[in-house]
Amino acid sequence: MNFCYFLLLAAITSCQPVSKDAADTAGNKAAAEDSSRLQEHLSPAGKDSAGKSPPDSTLILGKKIYDSYCLACHQSDGNGVPGMYPPLTDTAWLADEEKLIEIVLEGLSGSITVNGKTYNQMMPTHNFLKDKEIASVLSYVRYTFGDNKDYILPEEVSARREN
Numbered sequence: 787m788n789f790c791y792f793l794l795l796a797a798i799t800s801c802q803p804v805s806k807d808a809a810d811t812a813g814n815k816a817a818a819e820d821s822s823r824l825q826e827h828l829s830p831a832g833k834d835s836a837g838k839s840p841p842d843s844t845l846i847l848g849k850k851i852y853d854s855y856c857l858a859c860h861q862s863d864g865n866g867v868p869g870m871y872p873p874l875t876d877t878a879w880l881a882d883e884e885k886l887i888e889i890v891l892e893g894l895s896g897s898i899t900v901n902g903k904t905y906n907q908m909m910p911t912h913n914f915l916k917d918k919e920i921a922s923v924l925s926y927v928r929y930t931f932g933d934n935k936d937y938i939l940p941e942e943v944s945a946r947r948e949n
């Protein structure tokens with residue numbers, strides 16, 4: 787445990803001077819600060835270096851959002867409804883972070899294959915959810931139904947929204 791803290795501390799202290807320099811030299815200071823902060827979050831060292839699970843607060847908010855906005859179709863166990871709503875357990879779908887964020891922001895339609903079965907329905911957009919809510923619900927889904935510890939941050943959702 788102590789060793790993990792040490793790693794975390796080392797990561798934080800080694801990141802700080804870099805982001806400060808970047809901000810000082812760039813013409814647009816604010817933008818540079820923003821993007822270096824984002825890089826820190828996105829780098830594996832800032833997020834999942836010791837194979838840690840998502841923070842409890844993320845999982846708690848994620849479950850709340852899931853129960854309110856996803857459960858009706860994908861069911862409480864994430865197994866969906868055969869022929870109608872696909873399960874959220876296919877590791878290939880869960881691995882594609884960009885696609886997951888896009889599905890929640892834009893919805894999904896057309897023929898897809900999940901766990902070897904074909905679905906051709908329509909998922910509505912959920913772009914009314916906040917960045918933090920989307921990041922949390924996707925982290926919850928990945929972790930709970932797919933045993934995938936690599937969690938998603940609100941910054942990654944906002945970056946996708948701006949594109």
Ligand code: HEC
Binds near residue numbers: 857859886896
């Ligand atoms: C009204 C029903 C409905 C709701 C609510 C809904 N979905 Fe979906 N979802 C679908 C359908 C239908 C598809 C498949 C669309 C297709 O056939 O192209 C899908 C596909 C997906 C997929 C990609 C395929 C897979 O199974 O991995 C993900 C991921 C997903 N939904 C996540 C979510 C999340 C997270 C929420 C809540 C924020 C949510 N969905 C809410 C109906 C829904």
